Amino acid sequence: MLRARRLGGMKFKRPEPLGATICDFVCHAHKRVMEADGSQHAGSVRDGERDRSFETRGYRTLRFWNEDIQENIDGVAEQIIQAAAGR
Structure with a gap:
């Protein structure tokens, strides 16, 4: 879904370094x-630290459980599109 600008024309890279974090x-x-x-990752303190690191660079983090991605890909795609639109 994230390849070749298929999702709302957005270009995603993976995995990608952002500061000292990938x-x-x-x-x-x-x-x-x-x-x-x-x-x-449930209750991970490290994930919170990573998210704050991304935020200091102006990035918003969207986290999805693997199960949600596998079972509700359309819902995940909609959330990504809405987040890109600033909602």
Whole structure:
């Protein structure tokens, strides 16, 4: 869904360094980072630190559980589009 500008014309790169951290996917034009998380990320303090690191660079982080991506890809796509539009 994120390849070849298929999602609202946005260009995502993966994996991509952003400062000292590597993010799963990033759209520089809309300053959005998308992270795909497994259950090991539940309650992760480190993830919060990563998100704050991205925020200091002006990026908003969108986190999705792997299960949501697999079972509700259309809903995930809609959330990404809305976030890129600033909603």
